[in-house]
């Protein structure tokens with residue numbers, strides 16, 4: 073494989089970033105939102121693991137934890153790896169934001185997944201008036217050794233500042249919508265300054281970004297697909313990415329982003345596509 077001179081820390085699909093609690097998280101993982109609980113979810117997870125993925129991102133609200141667990145077991149067996157080689161994330165859904173309910177929901181997710189622990193457990197959305205109590209539940213799970221790391225998702229700067237005022241443990245990760253149309257630079261800088269790793273959801277804009285003419289032009293220049301260009305742009309910005317696919321060819325394609333490097337000029341061209349445009353809900357104005 074060609075050396076990526078500027079980025080010696082991201083050599084391949086198993087390359088990890090060290091989180092603020094010392095644990096290691098792969099730079100790239102598989103997302104499984106909108107994948108029904110059943111053979112398709114299990115197959116996608118197994119396919120990803122067999123093709124070298126080590127990180128899987130699910131959530132209680134996706135309703136597919138059982139099949140994701142099945143895929144994990146099949147994938148480990150087929151790839152000849154063990155649980156410690158994987159990084160599994162799930163998320164506490166908003167309805168369970170409370171101390172006792174948060175702890176119980178974690179147990180339910182583990183049971184559905186058939187796992188003894190998660191590598192990362194996230195608060196799914198910053199539910200007003202509830203996220204601090206829910207965070208206490210995650211802190212308990214962490215202090216009790218039941219989970220390797222805890223973090224948040226969809227938190228804006230003001231949510232993070234408010235949470236960290238009272239928290240005993242800092243979130244390791246903030247998983248946010250992030251793609252060339254939504255670069256959230258202030259939030260990224262805040263997370264960087266506070267040692268919180270940013271992770272991108274809908275990195276491909278749920279598919280919408282793939283027809284963008286400027287991205288197509290850059291893709292042609294590097295002889296890569298638009299998806300690969302976007303994912304590489306994520307990594308070079310220091311952002312972990314979890315693209316979703318249930319198609320084997322695209323699962324593999326999305327993983328082939330460690331053998332080339334985008335020039336500064338092209339990184340800038342991609343970032344300049346920002347329009348502060350979301351494909352998902354606004355963390356300051358959601359009603360679920």
Ligand SMILES: NC(=O)C1=CN([C@@H]2O[C@H](COP(=O)(O)OP(=O)(O)OC[C@H]3O[C@@H](n4cnc5c(N)ncnc54)[C@H](OP(=O)(O)O)[C@@H]3O)[C@@H](O)[C@H]2O)C=CC1
Pocket residue numbers: 102103104105106129130196225226247248272273274275276277278279282297299300314315316317318319322323325326352
């Ligand atoms: N924390 C949060 O609030 C949220 C978290 N997430 C997480 O982030 C993950 C990724 O986000 P998601 O919204 O799924 O969207 P993505 O941006 O990952 O896009 C997924 C879509 O792009 C298609 N696709 C994937 N790879 C390629 C490719 N190489 N070429 C062409 N098309 C491709 C997929 O279709 P196909 O499967 O047919 O390949 C699918 O339609 C989720 O699955 C979930 O785990 C998502 C939303 C919110």
Ligand SMILES: O=C1CO[C@H](CO)[C@@H](O)[C@@H]1O
Pocket residue numbers: 105131133196352353
């Ligand atoms: O992960 C998720 C996928 O999208 C859903 C609705 O848009 C959200 O509930 C959730 O954040």
